[in-house]
Ligand code: FES
């Protein structure tokens with residue numbers, strides 16, 4: 053067992069974990085972050101994506117002990133229980149989700165992408181948006197609503213910047 | 216006559232369930248955690264066909280943590296029984312844990328339980344199984360070889376079931392034919408593969424004898440019934456809950472042995488038991504789908520009229536029959552649907568399922584139809600090519616135009632927009648067709664256009680299921696609607712929603728009937744404790760029949776509201792309109808009472824109700840499918856661009872024209888169509904479960920089993936035609952599956968069009984297209 057300290061969505065906790073425990077499992081079971089979903093556990097679907105010190109990472113390919121001292125964000129931190137983050141709202145209006153299982157992974161993958169585009173003050177091309185989500189699998193939506201949601205969130209961000 | 220027009224049915228309303236799903240507060244099966252819970256790990260067969268000589272669990276005793284282990288000896292006699300009650304079907308059962316023999320790689324042989332899932336996995340590695348291998352039945356040909364040993368004792372060969380359907384005079388059609396075209400088409404083994412795998416949690420409380428089972432299922436009531444029948448518990452004391460379910464697509468539309476086994480284990484160990492499937496388990500041992508070979512022979516007149524069709528259909532069913540649709544379901548469906556949207560009067564189909572040492576075949580979006588339509592629509596193009604007719608022309612010449620239409624098997628089609636959608640599609644594709652024509656002179660880059668025109672029998676109900684003589688038996692969908700004293704509405708829906716948006720669409724239906732807003736309606740589903748008995752969400756039935764049940768129940772409450780309002784307003788019930796939260800007198804809208812006030816009167820101030828009226832605003836209703844269902848129709852079109860030197864195929868455009876009758880919510884309809892199409896694109900171009908000659912599965916993770924990713928998928932253009940059906944209460948036809956039915960055929964036809972060759976098989980991956988374009992490279 054190894055002692056580690058993780059800061060998850062703003063709250064810090066020190067705990068003792070086996071070196072083999074996946075970050076995904078520790079986030080789900082020790083921190084109660086059930087928005088972290090496991091779709092494959094072999095790094096191929098993106099369902100388990102969280103932010104590790106600000107960068108999207110696959111929590112099924114990361115051991116919790118690798119993250120000692122890190123700051124982690126899960127979908128729960130985005131827009132709270134009202135899901136009022138601009139990208140979450142865009143997913144809703146553009147029908148970017150159906151069963152919702154892949155959704156936290158897509159949100160955590162795409163939220164930084166949206167921010168980046170807004171910072172660069174540009175609307176990404178269709179192909180660029182699709183490329184940005186090429187590590188995530190959605191079996192329900194056919195991706196089109198997700199692409200539209202990204203475009204909408206970038207639009208809102210650009211409009212806010214222009215105002 | 217009703218004055219109020221639908222306000223919410225047909226509106227593009229954003230989904231209520233989204234906030235929960237987006238915020239991370241949804242509760243899926245793995246989020247069910249109970250005190251004192253044991254975690255289960257399956258030890259699964261590593262060899263496809265073998266006798267079990269010994270299972271050695273002795274090493275578990277040395278572990279420094281407690282474990283529980285069970286094998287087929289412990290569960291002897293417990294099994295899944297999924298039989299079609301016809302003399303042509305050979306009987307078999309699937310034991311909960313293998314008894315004596317294993318029949319496919321992935322079959323559960325033992326279960327190991329521990330207090331931590333990692334430890335359960337550790338422990339499972341210490342159990343040793345000694346197998347004596349048996350000859351493997353690995354292909355359709357081997358399965359039809361009488362020399363091969365049967366998979367089950369007492370069987371004659373490995374043909375599970377073989378039956379026929381026919382109508383009209385096929386010999387006469389053949390005799391009259393100027394052209395006889397014979398082709399064989401093959402669609403490979405694939406599956407729905409939801410992003411959330413399956414999982415089960417069970418808990419038994421001996422004090423009140425209540426068993427609670429959470430399962431990621433599309434059919435909680437059927438799980439309850441099977442548990443009751445197999446374990447001998449009263450259904451009243453079994454509660455099955457489908458929590459939030461992360462996609463189903465038919466994979467979760469079966470009752471699985473593990474759902475009952477885990478309930479049994481919870482009773483046996485006295486502790487809650489949890490099993491969460493991992494992805495490898497899902498890909499080798501949940502269920503597979505498709506895996507068909509069809510040989511079709513078409514009889515065509517000199518002027519291009521289809522006179523008759525003969526079909527020989529084989530499905531590689533794998534080892535076991537699945538509940539409740541059985542091994543007979545898949546081939547039987549092909550036999551039934553092959554006549555399709557075309558007008559001809561002679562047909563004969565022979566269809567069979569054969570047993571092999573592979574994972575069992577079950578349902579996946581569209582069920583047998585993606586394969587049937589692949590063959591049907593490939594055949595249409597092949598005939599058109601042989602006759603030198605344009606594929607649109609040939610279809611339009613043979614398409615059904617008069618409704619209702621009685622087909623060659625006696626099924627009656629309600630009205631659709633078959634010819635109109637074909638004409639409209641031809642216009643939409645004009646430029647692509649011209650470009651494809653020009654590209655024919657190129658030896659390096661070709662463009663191809665292909666279509667698939669099909670119908671889909673939807674909203675199947677009891678009449679259809681009793682004909683099948685399989686354990687499904689019935690098909691009604693029930694709903695209970697309740698208006699509480701504050702005027703808010705609850706729907707307890709017999710369906711389970713796993714992405715379809717039923718929490719929104721059903722609210723729209725109730726809101727219109729009751730003159731309230733969808734926001735006033737809370738839809739509960741998936742829990743047998745609160746919801747009325749129904750057979751689950753599958754088969755493109757939810758909108759049409761579930762919406763019908765909600766409409767009927769809500770209308771009963773509306774009638775009562777009108778009666779009370781008439782009493783209070785000194786009017787007549789048929790003069791009262793329910794609109795915008797008010798019950799108002801039609802010709803005098805100034806005279807009204809708020810609906811929530813009536814709700815209070817009906818349950819709190821009951822002395823104000825008309826004399827003799829029973830308090831309460833609650834109604835239960837069910838809606839069953841019409842005799843032959845209702846037929847949705849669609850035309851799909853694909854435009855591909857092929858690099859002849861590499862075989863790399865780009866899907867440039869995909870267009871859908873669909874007619875599902877009344878749309879409850881176009882946002883949801885478009886989402887269902889697009890999602891289905893993209894699954895169909897996966898079926899057409901990527902997905903294939905591969906087994907080697909020893910029936911070892913080679914596609915056991917997402918690097919080997921490829922599903923569509925965003926970059927390779929174009930936007931899906933969706934156009935609607937609405938032909939409401941008179942056969943369901945709201946005019947809705949089913950639409951959940953249609954998107955997945957056409958793409959394999961449309962894409963194969965596009966590839967065939969580009970390359971000037973027939974296409975006999977899916978998936979059309981780069982390698983397959985490269986092989987198909989060999990003749991162009993050779994002549995270049
Ligand atoms: S669960 Fe981590 S990538 Fe699939």
Ligand code: FES
Pocket residue numbers: 148149150151152153154155189190191192193410461462714
């Ligand atoms: S919404 Fe179901 S997998 Fe994406």
